[in-house]
Amino acid sequence: MSQGRKNGKRPQQSATDKTKHPGGAPKAGLEARTTAAKLLAAVIDRKISLDGILDPAHGNPAYKQLSEPDRALVRAILVTALRHLPRLEAALAAMLDTPLPEGARALHHVLIVAAAQILHLDVPEHAAVDVAVEQANRDPRNRRFAKLVNAVLRRLVREKQEVLDATRSVSPVPGWFLERLTATYGADAARSISEAQLTPPAIDLTVKSGAANWAERLNGRLLPTGSVRLPSFEGAVSSLAGYEEGEWWVQDAAASIPARLFGDVRGRHIADLCAAPGGKTAQLVAAGAHVVAVEQSSNRIARLKENLARLKLQADLVQEDLFAFKPAEPLDGVLLDAPCSSTGTTRRHPDVLWTKGPADIAKLAALQAKMLRHAVSLVKPRGLIVFSNCSLDPLEGEQVVAELLSQDPGLERVPVSPSDWPGLEDAISPLGEFRTTPAMLPASDGMTGGLDGFFASVLRRR
Secondary structure, three states: OOOOOOOOOOOOOOOOOOOOOOOOOOOHHHHHHHHHHHHHHHHHHHHHHHHHHHOOOOOOOHOOOOHHHHHHHHHHHHHHHHHHHHHHHHHHHOOOOOOOOOOOHHHHHHHHHHHHHHHOOOHHHHHHHHHHHHHHOEEEEEHHHHHHHHHHOOOOOOHHHHHHHOOOOOOOOOOHHHHHHHHHHHHHHHHHHHHHHOOOOOOOOEEEOHHHHHHHHOOOOOOOOOOEEEEOOOOEEEHHHOOOOOOOOOOHHHHHHHHHHEEEEEOOEEEEOOOOOOHHHHHHHOOEEEEEEEEHHHHHHHHHHHHHHHHOOOEEEEEEOOHOOOOOOOOOEEEEOOOOOOOHOOOOOHHHHOOOOOHHHHHHHHHHHHHHHHHHOOOOEEEEEEEEEOOHHHOOOHHHHHHHHHOOOOOOEEOOOHHHHOOOHEHHHOOOOOEOOOOOOEEEEOEEEOOOEEEEEEEEEO
């Protein structure tokens, strides 16, 4: 449901910093790059979510005090650095005669921030080098390495194309994740998925009705999910036709699949158990269902209410812990889009691969199994449960469902038919479950390809 900006361009050099420093007037862009290096350290070393750090209201104080152009530069640096991190590290290693000393993490992050700009952003290369040297000089931990920083980065500038060519063979994802992808999808698919996360996602819209007409009106592409994919454009999404009227909302094409798996929902009572920000709730309401939208967080309930108001759609909003929610009467259906590792969303959230690991996946899978068992208890006989999440790991998807089915003879899987999803047949498993990956939906007509990695399965009480 969030709105964003899609223009296909990289932010230009930061606005001039105004912060004074005892060492003299700072170089233009110093404050932004210094903040980027500190925030990169927070993500990689302390496993802090990028969304939390960059939150305009509650995020990092140093980030919040920057001008908007500087914030844009910091965001671009961080997203780019995290997308390409293994390759950036390999590139810098090739420039060094000996590895950086133990404990030189602050220096490492300064070099990564500079390398991301030199190799992948439309920032003047000399500015990236000069500011990185200034960063080293102003940090007592790094001052003695200032000449090394200068030499390494200037060499990186000179050998830029050779370095880019040489590092293409380096996987852009961490080793633990590549191993799990390879074990699940095979080496070729794992490589395609890994490469797909380097491309920023397109903006997809879910429309209330008349998707083909809206695709034509917005110069977009109609996807197999019924979503409308927008071409690159400059400006805010909120400036597009139909936004003010509430005719559509932003929702990745894969995220629109679970709500559609109920089939005809007219007049049916359905609960959306993890409802915010509200895209799936909106889909169900627009399709004619009576929806109870459940969320525990007051902030997320407020956001959900605001989004539904713009769309002129109504649902019963319940602020309650999911496990405490019990409807007065059994429901016709329950949608559980469960909390997960989010490894299918790395195109838009590249920090996920650096803030989570195998232990997190196992812990979340256990929580999902508990949530799914509760969801089943809420539906009437012959009622449907759609279980989904945006993880690429079968431990959080296929295995959760398989284990529940083995334990509960009162449940059955309702296979999804590939014939009902032309263009996405490859996303449906032999068991009839959805499994999308970022490497699906190839680019066409000059538009970005891909979609989030999603799992979805339909269950029915006997």
